[in-house]
Amino acid sequence: MTVSNxxxxxxxxxxxxxxxEPHDLWTSRAPARLRDRAPRVRxxxxxxxxxxxxxSVLFPYCGVCVxxxxxxxxxxxxxxxxxxxxxxxxxxxxxxxxxxxxxxxxAQVIYPNLIGFSIEAFLARIxxxxxxxxxxxxxxxxxGEVQAIGGGRLFPQALVPFWDPELAVRExxxxxxxxxxxxxxxxxxxxxxxxxSLSHPSYDPLWEVxxxxxxxxxxxxxxxxxxxxxxxxxxxxxxxASLTTVSISSNxxxxxxxxxxxxxxxxxxxxxxxxxxGVGWIPFILxxxxxxxxxxxxxGLELRPTEYFRRQIYASYWFEEDxxxxxxxxxxxxxxxxxxxxxxxxxxxxxxxxVEKSLAQVAPDTRRKILWENAARVYxxxxxx
Numbered sequence: 001m002t003v004s005n006x007x008x009x010x011x012x013x014x015x016x017x018x019x020x021e022p023h024d025l026w027t028s029r030a031p032a033r034l035r036d037r038a039p040r041v042r043x044x045x046x047x048x049x050x051x052x053x054x055x056s057v058l059f060p061y062c063g064v065c066v067x068x069x070x071x072x073x074x075x076x077x078x079x080x081x082x083x084x085x086x087x088x089x090x091x092x093x094x095x096x097x098x099x100x101x102x103x104x105x106x107a108q109v110i111y112p113n114l115i116g117f118s119i120e121a122f123l124a125r126i127x128x129x130x131x132x133x134x135x136x137x138x139x140x141x142x143x144g145e146v147q148a149i150g151g152g153r154l155f156p157q158a159l160v161p162f163w164d165p166e167l168a169v170r171e172x173x174x175x176x177x178x179x180x181x182x183x184x185x186x187x188x189x190x191x192x193x194x195x196x197s198l199s200h201p202s203y204d205p206l207w208e209v210x211x212x213x214x215x216x217x218x219x220x221x222x223x224x225x226x227x228x229x230x231x232x233x234x235x236x237x238x239x240x241a242s243l244t245t246v247s248i249s250s251n252x253x254x255x256x257x258x259x260x261x262x263x264x265x266x267x268x269x270x271x272x273x274x275x276x277x278g279v280g281w282i283p284f285i286l287x288x289x290x291x292x293x294x295x296x297x298x299x300g301l302e303l304r305p306t307e308y309f310r311r312q313i314y315a316s317y318w319f320e321e322d323x324x325x326x327x328x329x330x331x332x333x334x335x336x337x338x339x340x341x342x343x344x345x346x347x348x349x350x351x352x353x354x355v356e357k358s359l360a361q362v363a364p365d366t367r368r369k370i371l372w373e374n375a376a377r378v379y380x381x382x383x384x385x
Contacts (some may be wrong), residue, residue: 010367010368010371010372011106011107011371011372011383011384012104012105012106012337012355012371012372013105013106013107013108013109013336013337013371013372013375013376013379013381014100014105014107014108014109014337014338014339014341015108015109015273015275015316015336015337015338015375015378015379016109016111016220016275016276016316016318016338016339016340017108017109017110017111017338017339017340017341017342018064018065018090018110018111018112018113018116018340018341018342018343019090019091019110019111019112019113019143019146019156020062020063020064020065020083020086020090020091020113020342021050021063021091021112021113021114021139021142022091022142023040023041023062023083025039025138025139025142026038026039026040026134026135026138027039027040029134029138029141029142030134030138031134034128034130034131034134037052037053037054037128037131038052038131038134038135039051039052039058039114039135040052041062041083042055044057044060046081047060047061047062047081048061048062048081048082048083049061049062050062050114052125052126053125053126053128053131056125057121058114058121058122058125058126059113059114059117059121061078061079061081061113062083063079063080063083063086063090063091063113064078064079064113064117064342064343064344065079065080065086065087065090065342065343066078066079066080066342066343066344066346067086067087067089067090067341067342067346067348068080068085068086068087069085069086069087069088071087071349073348073349074344075237075344076235076236076237076240077236077237077240077344078240078243078244078344079344086342087099087342089341089342090341090342093146093149093150093154094149096108096150096154097149097150097153097154099341100153103348103351103352104351104352105339105351106153106372106383106384107150107152107153107154107155107375107381107383108153108154108155108341109155109156109157109183109375109379110143110146110154110155110156110157111156111157111185111218111220111275112139112159112185115135115136115139115159116185116220116222116223117222117223119187119193119223122135123163123193132161132163133161133167136159136160136161136171137171137174139159140158140159140171140174140175140179140181141179143156143158143179143181144156144175144178144179144180144181147179147180147181148180152381152382155181155182155183155379155381156181157181157182157183157184157185157216157218158171158172158175158176158179158181158183158184158185158215159171159184159185160172160175160184160186160206162186162187162190162195163190163193163195165202165203165205165206166205168203168206169205169206169209172184172206172209172210172215173209176209176213176215181215182214182215182216182379182380182381183210183215183216183217183218183273183378183379184210184215184216184217184218185218185220185223186198186217186218186219186223187219187223188219188223188250188251188253188254188257189223189250189253189254197257197261198261198263199257199258199261199262199263204266204267207263207266207267207270208267210270211267211269211270214380216271216272216273216314216378216379217270217271217272217273218272218273218275219250219251219254219272219273219274219275220275220276221247221248221250221251221275221276221277222247222250223250229243230242230243230246240344244344244345248276248277248278248281251274251275251277252277252281252285254274255274255282255285255309255313256285256289258272258308258313259289259305259308259309260289260298260301260305262300262301264303264308264311264312265301265302265303268311268312269312270312271312271313271314271378272312272313272314273313273314273315273316273336273378274313274314274315274316275316275338276316276318276338276340277315277316278315278316278317278318278319278320279315279316279317279320279323279326279327279330279335280317280320280323280325280326282309282315282326282330283325283326283329283330286305286306286309286329286330289305289306290304290305290306293305309330309334310330310331310333310334313334314334314335314336314374314378315330315334315335315336316335316336316337316338317335317336317337317338317358317370318337318338318339318340318345318346318347319345319347320358321357321358322358322361323335323358323359324359324361324362327362327366327370332365332366332369332370332374333369333374334374335369335370335374336370336374336375336378337355337370337371337375339351355371359371
């Protein structure tokens with residue numbers, strides 16, 4: 001029997017959205033010695049793009065947004081090419097709050113565009129260690145301002161200089177204590193960039209800081225060091241579809257490594273989130289992990305793969321028409337909801353209609369967990385009385 005699912009009274013927390021960095025985010029904050037080389041926007045081949053240092057392209061778009069200012073959605077490309085054509089809610093926190101009010105969303109967790117999806121270019125094209133660290137700190141400083149404007153509704157996740165665990169610890173502490181940020185956004189494939197894997201003991205002080213402060217560790221797709229370059233495609237739209245589909249492969253690798261690494265035994269109270277990866281594939285991976293656990297007679301771990309997941313790993317759904325089979329296998333305490341606004345795969349328009357349809361078979365207490373209770377716990381989101 002279908003459960004009634006009229007949900008206007010439920011406060012929705014959207015756990016994966018993105019922010020188009022303003023053109024002057026870095027140039028306006030850079031010291032004089034770095035200003036001329038800091039990330040900035042230039043028109044490259046007809047596209048507003050981020051460049052750095054001597055003009056080397058850092059990211060081919062100045063934002064990743066397919067929602068226009070009039071609310072219409074562009075299809076078939078990764079982003080609009082003109083920054084001014086993009087929805088103001090992609091860049092302006094006050095416009096974002098107005099958009100959230102319009103679409104019935106209480107709070108959002110926010111991730112970057114530039115640094116979030118150009119880690120390889122970031123490391124390859126910014127060789128000056130001072131510039132790298134400045135870029136991270138400036139993004140966090142600005143996002144701290146965004147969070148303050150949000151008034152308990154906008155929750156950017158802090159970046160850290162992951163290539164240097166000692167620097168990462170200092171920035172995590174600063175982001176939490178000075179800026180009030182609730183979690184860290186860490187590329188899961190750090191080992192692909194010539195630094196130790198995230199389970200290496202050199203990172204333990206970072207995980208200890210995060211665990212002690214209740215900061216979640218967020219692994220966003222596309223930041224895992226996995227080559228997701230598509231084959232030659234019949235069209236640009238086919239290329240975009242392929243690229244966005246296979247981008248979850250970084251989190252397949254991440255979740256598997258996380259479970260078998262021993263990291264979860266050392267930090268049993270630390271929450272990890274697989275961001276923008278969907279949930280349907282996770283029961284399959286956990287079943288495979290369970291099989292390999294037994295067949296390989298795994299030693300050295302305190303729990304089984306599914307037990308680790310249920311204790312401290314989370315994921316979110318958005319595009320799935322029926323996430324209930326995955327919810328039943330994973331448990332309602334480990335699933336959250338996202339829109340991915342304003343990206344090409346974002347759940348827009350018809351957000352509430354999709355939620356009501358996709359969770360129609362789910363009991364009210366489970367809906368509450370997925371739509372806000374789990375996220376409120378993981379990201380420390382205050383809710384109105």
